[in-house]
Amino acid sequence: MGQKFLMKGNEAIAEAAIRNGCIHFFGYPITPQTEVSAYMSKVLPKIGGTFLQAESEIAAINMVLGASSCGVRAMTSSSSPGISLKSEGVSYIAGSDLPCVILNVMRGGPGLGGIQPSQSDYWQATKALGHGDFQLLVFAPATVQEIVNLMGTAFDLAEKYRMPALILADGMLGQMMEPVEFPEKKTELPARPWATTGTKEKRKPNIINSLYLKPDELERTVVERFERYDVIKENEVRVEEYLTEDAEYIVVAYGATARVVRSAVESARAQGIKAGLIRPITLWPFPEKTIANAAKRVKSMLTVEMSMGQMVEDVRLAVNGMCGVSFFGRTGGIVPTPAEVLHEICKLAGGAE
Amino acid sequence: MASFHKTKGLTDAIFHYCPGCTHGIVHRLVAESMEELGILGKTVGIAPVGCAVMAYDYFNCDMIEAPHGRAPAVATGAKRANPDNIVFTYQGDGDLAAIGTAETVHAATRGENITIIFINNAIYGMTGGQMAPTTLPGQITQTTPYGRDVTRAGYPIRMCEMLSTLDGVAYAERVTVTDVPNVRNAKKAIKKAFQTQIDKKGFSIVEVLSSCPTNWGLEPVEALKWLKENMIPYYPLGCYQDRTEKGVF
Numbered sequence: 247m248g249q250k251f252l253m254k255g256n257e258a259i260a261e262a263a264i265r266n267g268c269i270h271f272f273g274y275p276i277t278p279q280t281e282v283s284a285y286m287s288k289v290l291p292k293i294g295g296t297f298l299q300a301e302s303e304i305a306a307i308n309m310v311l312g313a314s315s316c317g318v319r320a321m322t323s324s325s326s327p328g329i330s331l332k333s334e335g336v337s338y339i340a341g342s343d344l345p346c347v348i349l350n351v352m353r354g355g356p357g358l359g360g361i362q363p364s365q366s367d368y369w370q371a372t373k374a375l376g377h378g379d380f381q382l383l384v385f386a387p388a389t390v391q392e393i394v395n396l397m398g399t400a401f402d403l404a405e406k407y408r409m410p411a412l413i414l415a416d417g418m419l420g421q422m423m424e425p426v427e428f429p430e431k432k433t434e435l436p437a438r439p440w441a442t443t444g445t446k447e448k449r450k451p452n453i454i455n456s457l458y459l460k461p462d463e464l465e466r467t468v469v470e471r472f473e474r475y476d477v478i479k480e481n482e483v484r485v486e487e488y489l490t491e492d493a494e495y496i497v498v499a500y501g502a503t504a505r506v507v508r509s510a511v512e513s514a515r516a517q518g519i520k521a522g523l524i525r526p527i528t529l530w531p532f533p534e535k536t537i538a539n540a541a542k543r544v545k546s547m548l549t550v551e552m553s554m555g556q557m558v559e560d561v562r563l564a565v566n567g568m569c570g571v572s573f574f575g576r577t578g579g580i581v582p583t584p585a586e587v588l589h590e591i592c593k594l595a596g597g598a599e
Numbered sequence: 600m601a602s603f604h605k606t607k608g609l610t611d612a613i614f615h616y617c618p619g620c621t622h623g624i625v626h627r628l629v630a631e632s633m634e635e636l637g638i639l640g641k642t643v644g645i646a647p648v649g650c651a652v653m654a655y656d657y658f659n660c661d662m663i664e665a666p667h668g669r670a671p672a673v674a675t676g677a678k679r680a681n682p683d684n685i686v687f688t689y690q691g692d693g694d695l696a697a698i699g700t701a702e703t704v705h706a707a708t709r710g711e712n713i714t715i716i717f718i719n720n721a722i723y724g725m726t727g728g729q730m731a732p733t734t735l736p737g738q739i740t741q742t743t744p745y746g747r748d749v750t751r752a753g754y755p756i757r758m759c760e761m762l763s764t765l766d767g768v769a770y771a772e773r774v775t776v777t778d779v780p781n782v783r784n785a786k787k788a789i790k791k792a793f794q795t796q797i798d799k800k801g802f803s804i805v806e807v808l809s810s811c812p813t814n815w816g817l818e819p820v821e822a823l824k825w826l827k828e829n830m831i832p833y834y835p836l837g838c839y840q841d842r843t844e845k846g847v848f
Contacts, residue, residue, distance in 0.1 A: 270680060296679040300672070301705035308669035308702070312676025315663045316643065316684070320676065338666045442661035442677070444684050447640035451610075453655045455664040 250427055255390045256281035256420045259323070259349060259413070260289070262397035267432040268319040268347065269295025272309035274302060274328060277361045278417040279351035282323045303328040307335030307348070314344045315454040317441030319401055323349035325417075326367050327358060329375070336410055337376025341456030343471070345404035347397070348382075349413045351420040354579040362579025363417035365501060368556035371414050372530045379468050381475055383411040383482070384529040386500040390424035396527070398429060403482060405436050407474055414529060416552065418502040418581060478531055485533035486525040487540075489515065493522030495594050496540050498561050499550045500526045503582065507550050510587035519595045529557070534564035541568035546594050550587055551575045608634040612656045619812040619819025622650060622718065624776045625785070626657055629689065629716055632790040633660065636797065642685040643677050645670040649691040650724040658689075668699025671706035674713045685796055687714040693723045696732040696756050703758070710767030710801040710847040714792045717758065720809040721830060728814030732756045735833055740814070755833065759806050763839035769801030769847050771840040775808040775831065777823045784836075791843070801847030808834055 253261070260282045263271070269290055273283040283299065290297040296313075300306035306322045313320035324332060329350045339346055352367050354360035371384045383403055387393040393415060400411040442452050458464035486504075489511060490496055499507040504525040514521035524540060526533050541547065546569050549558040558573045565571050574590040576582045608630025616622045633639050639660050646654040648667035655662035665673040670688035678686045695703050695717050706713065722740055723729040729742040733755045737746040747755075759771045770792055774785040785807055792803035808830050810822040817825055 270676075272676065298675070298679065301701050304669065305672040305675075305702050305705065308666060308672035309676035309679070311665070311669075312645070312663065312673035312678075313680040314676070315673070316677045316680035318680040320680070334666055335669070342664075442643045442663055443681055444641035444643065444661055445639070451655075451659060452661045453664070454662070455655055457652060457664055 248427065250425045252423055252425050253390065254281055254421065254423050255393055255415065256351065257285045258390050258394050258426050259397065260285035261428060262394040263321050263347065264289060264293070265428050265431050266319070266398045266401045267435045268321045268401060269293060270313045270318050270320040271296065272298050272300050272306040272313070272320070272322050274300050274306050274324065276325045276328045278353060278420050279323050279325045279349065281420070282349065303331035304334065307332040307339070310346050311335055311339050311342070311344060314339070314346045315342070315442050317438040317443050319435065321347045321349070323351070325351045325353045326355050326364070329367065329370065333376040336382070337378050337380065338456050339410045340376065340380035340382065341378060342454050343408040344454065345401070345408055345410065347400045347404060347411050347413065349415065352414065352416045354577065360579040361417065363502060363552060363581055364577065364579055365416055365503060365552040366554070366556065366577060367414065368529065368551070368553060371412055372532070372560070375412065380471065381409070381530055383407070383409060383478070384414055385411065386414050386527060386529050387419065388501055388504045388525065390419065390422065391426050393419065394426050394428060398432070407478055414501070416502050482528060483531045483533050483535070484527035485536050486527060487536065488523040488525065490522035490524060490540060492520055494520040494545045495548065495591055496522045496524055496544050497548045497550055497587070497591065498524045498526070498537065498557070500529060500557065503550055503552055506582055506584055507587055509584040510591060513584060513588045514591045514595070519591060521591050532560050532564070534560070537561055537564035538566065538568070541565040544569055546570040546572065548590055548594060549573050550582060550590070552581060553577050606630045606634050608639055608659050609657055610659045614657065615653060616650065617813040619810065619822060621776050621807070621809040624782060625716065625718060625807050625809065626654070628782070628786045628789050629687070630658060632786065632793050636790065636793055638685045638793065638797065641683065642687065645674045645677070645686070645688040647688065647690040647694040649694050651689050651691060651718065652725065654689050668694050668697070669702055670694065671699065671702040671711070671713070671715065675706055675709070675711050678711060678713050682712070685793065687716060687793070689716045690718065691724070692717070692719045692721065692731040692733040696758050704762070704765070707762050707802045707804070708765040708767045710769070712796055712799055712801060714796050715804040716789065717804055717806040718809045719806055719834065720811040722811050722814045724811050724814055735829055757834060759804065759839040762804060767802050767847050768804070768840045769842045770795045770803040772838040773806040773808065773834060773836050775826065775836060777827055795843045798843070799846065800843050808836070
């Protein structure tokens with residue numbers, strides 16, 4: 247720490263990954279995250295790492311599978327349509343209990359959609375990034391500095407719990423420039439005795455695999471994985487609360503949207519409305535306890551997203567009927583304005599603006 | 600006097616392959632090659648999806664089970680992580696030449712220093728005998744019940760010929776295991792492919808024409824005869840590329 251750099255989100259992500267010992271990167275070009283690959287291609291060959299532009303997103307995620315199996319920190323990055331292509335590999339990585347970090351700089355969908363910022367991959371990220379019973383660690387940074395800080399956490403937790411971690415950013419974060427500080431370069435990484443690095447004819451072969459043809463065996467591995475998930479839910483939730491202590495109206499928002507909401511909350515306060523913000527930093531595990539506790543004391547809640555309403559379902563599950571939960575969202579690449587959000591808060595507080 | 604013994608390259612697990620299937624022979628050749636080259640302790644094998652999916656239980660080295668068709672991409676990641684390891688994939692025709700065509704072609708053209716053992720038996724075995732990319736014109740399978748009609752299903756792919764046009768390929772040879780001389784040739788080719796990788800010369804592939812008595816609906820001996828009479832004319836044996844002296848870069 248110390249020196250500050252003015253950097254684009256996507257480049258800061260790449261530098262943060264390298265500082266955290268990830269020198270094997272496999273990517274495929276897609277807007278709005280291509281600067282990650284460009285940065286990696288500039289730096290990695292000079293420090294003995296691998297930058298490889300794969301033939302497809304599918305190949306890239308499977309290269310990550312291979313590299314991670316062999317004991318190195320590996321990463322890939324993409325944007326929404328590319329992440330859909332990666333979902334096969336993500337499921338295999340989860341089923342093989344392999345760590346890795348995947349970056350999704352979200353853009354509007356469905357289909358080819360657009361290239362402007364969006365948060366419409368929340369369901370994909372938190373519920374179903376591939377077939378089968380599994381979860382990913384999902385981090386939702388709101389500033390370029392937070393992306394940098396979460397990169398180390400993502401790699402560390404992915405290794406600790408042996409599962410893929412996803413950093414869910416959006417086109418706004420990827421493209422914006424902010425001053426950032428970086429951590430010292432990590433030189434020592436945790437041992438991976440399970441990795442396929444060659445037996446040296448001194449141990450039994452290590453096998454990385456997700457196939458279990460016997461139902462009871464497969465059930466056991468899935469149940470064991472979910473026991474691990476319970477530990478994660480207990481210990482790894484990260485959430486920011488802003489002006490929530492005396493709040494009567496709480497807005498729940500993540501990522502870049504939370505920055506807009508923060509301004510709106512401040513404007514509401516200036517008008518005498520006791521508004522607050524809950525900002526999930528981990529989307530899985532979801533900060534359900536924080537939201538449930540808040541639901542007991544507020545008049546109502548509002549969820550704001552750059553989507554037609556995806557996280558709002560998790561908010562409603564956490565609130566469990568204890569207060570009303572309304573939703574405001576823009577989609578297709580449109581970022582909600584502070585004025586729009588303020589208007590929604592005012593509506594909750596009785597209409598006056 | 601030399602005695603017949605089981606190679607150290609195989610574990611004690613019992614093969615699940617059907618009687619008369621040639622996977623067993625090829626497994627043995629790959630395992631013997633690794634043992635003889637002294638690379639068992641530093642080899643990482645990549646198993647496919649298909650009949651050989653459980654190859655990770657049979658080869659006595661570190662193993663990764665890849666998604667369908669993705670073995671060359673997984674192998675690429677493995678090799679780039681630890682370039683001193685020897686990395687091979689073992690793939691069938693559906694895996695390598697249909698769903699994984701892109702991964703195969705691009706690993707080859709990158710000159711990825713890996714070895715591919717390609718089992719071509721002109722059919723999808725594991726799923727019960729459907730048309731493969733290498734199914735012969737007129738060949739009857741579960742999904743070509745009237746014989747492969749090329750006007751509807753297109754033509755088979757000759758992978759060695761196609762890959763041999765790429766600059767990254769150091770060694771591509773097609774062999775078979777229908778009889779003792781051919782088994783000996785196949786062993787020589789597989790060993791040469793591994794040696795190509797050990798010498799860091801580039802991408803190597805050995806295509807092995809194999810039989811599938813179960814899904815062809817033939818007795819094992821008849822199946823070998825069918826292979827000789829039908830597959831070899833369409834897929835001629837031989838070396839299609841050899842840049843093992845100079846290497847590809």
